[in-house]
Amino acid sequence: MNFDYTPKVQALRERLIAFFDAHIYPNERVYLEEIAANRASGNAWVPTELIESLKDKAREAGLWNLFLPESQRGAGLTNLEYAPLCEIMGRVPWAPEVFNCNAPDTGNMETIERYGSDEQKLQWLEPLLRGEIRSAFLMTEPEVASSDATNIQCSIVRDGDSYVINGHKWWSSGAGDLRCSIYIVMGKTDPGAPRHQQQSMVLVPADASGITVHRPLNVFGYDDAPHGHMDVMLENVRVPASNILLGEGRGFEIAQGRLGPGRIHHCMRLIGLAERALELMTKRTSQRVAFGKPIAQHGVTQERIAEARIMIEQARLLTLKAAYMMDTVGNKGARGEIAMIKVVAPNIACQVIDWAIQAHGAAGICDDFPLAYAYASARTLRLADGPDEVHRNAIAKLELSKYVAPPADSAHGR
CATH class of the missing domain: 2.40.110.10 (Butyryl-CoA Dehydrogenase, subunit A, domain 2)
Incomplete structure (x- = not known):
């Protein structure tokens, strides 16, 4: 398995990072203010002008519809190539829609692309891909x-x-x-x-x-x-x-085909969310002083930062392996890896975000920082697309099946 970025992916990563620096991070507070204003006027469900304006910039930057592997309608990226891009988009929960890469639309588009008729694709998939609906x-x-x-x-x-x-x-x-x-x-x-x-x-x-x-x-x-x-x-x-x-x-068959990519996309985004939380934790603890020295110099903080880095790296490698397996042996062949990362990614994200909240003190639980909402999102994903328990059961069954004894051969006394 080779997880090096291809030149195409490296170029897209650089453009995506630059886009976040220019348009996403500076507008995090603007987004919350627009949502609050819409809510105050009784129009909470009106789409934000901010995201709609940024969509045009994303199209101009060639950062539109980056998902849809093996399709002429997307960017032509494999799951493995999409993973590092999806991770970047996951650093800010509302950002994926800017690039038309948000759930549940990505999963729905992949479903219609894979299982829909030509007429269904024309009526529903094309306007979804254009971001019109x-x-x-x-x-x-x-x-x-x-x-x-x-x-x-x-x-x-x-x-x-x-x-x-x-x-x-x-x-x-x-x-x-x-x-x-x-x-x-x-x-x-x-x-x-x-x-x-x-x-x-x-x-x-x-x-x-x-x-x-x-x-x-x-x-x-x-x-x-x-x-x-x-x-x-x-x-x-x-x-x-x-x-x-x-x-x-054929519904159950479609569900399995749809939820595989959907699950791994959630995991990719969660890696980005955990990475952002670790970044905020290290900055906050380096800047704040308690008991005569920066919080970052206290042993408990250093231990948590180290553990967070280890957990994120482990989760990322498992996510990349799952993406590689999906590309090489298909979703069914990768079902064990998909189930494993669907358990691992939300749990490590919850833990890392929780440590980041703790490091921010009371500020971590209000919306002055993005951590409270990040935790709510990560915790939800221990249930969405199948709870942890279901995925653990699936993993266990796959493991047990490796050691099931073959039936006895009565003709030879075995």
């Missing part, structure tokens, strides 16, 4: 343990040339955005089929009759406007039968 992914449900995707109860019933959808979804990230025009909905088309062939995915326009967005769900007090994680009811929502993705009974 936004999207949401509706999978999780409040009435069942959605960590087991086969529990999903939302029904998708064929009725002539249409499908009729009934269900209750929540944590529908992106559905609060006023530009959200399309949902990818997972539900059951055949409850009597084998367990992993009951589910299907269907494209549902966000303005379809029968859809009610009840409320945003707060994450540690943050409603994430204008993005939002919404509680959505679908009651007798009717869409054309042509809106089905790939075919009936």
Whole structure:
């Protein structure tokens, strides 16, 4: 495995770092002020003018749609090449949208690219790639343990040339955005089929009759406007039968294909978030004096800084290995590495950010620094795209399968 940057990636990294220095870091406070102003005027869900203006600059800089491996529609980067770029974008939670590389839109675009028909791509993928609309992914449900995707109860019933959808979804990230025009909905088309062939995915326009967005769900007090994680009811929502993705009974297959890249993108961004937290911690502790010397000179601080560096480097290497495996043996062949990094990255990010908060004292828990929101985001990702426990179970099963004894050969007494 060779993790050296190719000349193309090195050039993109340099442009991306320069873009952050010029346009992202100087505008972190501006972004929060615009969100606050929109909220005060009763328009919390209006897209920010700041991000929209920066999108034009990102396009001009050639930093648009950097994801989508093996596609002519993206930048033509492999997962391994995209990883260091995604890490940079993850240093500021709102930054990925500037480059049209934000969740859940990246996962939804990859899903339509990989599994959609030509008509579906023309109607939904192309405007998403242009950044003209936004999207949401509706999978999780409040009435069942959605960590087991086969529990999903939302029904998708064929009725002539249409499908009729009934269900209750929540944590529908992106559905609060006023530009959200399309949902990818997972539900059951055949409850009597084998367990992993009951589910299907269907494209549902966000303005379809029968859809009610009840409320945003707060994450540690943050409603994430204008993005939002919404509680959505679908009651007798009717869409054309042509809106089905790939075919009936293929939903679980699509989910596995979609969540692999989505999980590793989250991990790439988390490495960047942890790196930023470590940077802030070292600067803060070098500048503040307690008990006669800079906080950075106290043993407990040095131990935490050292441990943070070790943890980040370990997580980055595992993320790069997972990306390499996805590129070389495919998502299915890399499922163990994807599961491992999905456990490791959120946990190390939570720990490093927590240490950074502690080093900042009371300032670390308010929005004068980006750490409180960073922690909320990292902690959420121990649940999003599958909780730690599910991934650990998957890793254990893969490990145990290596040592399962072959069946006895009765003909030879073995």
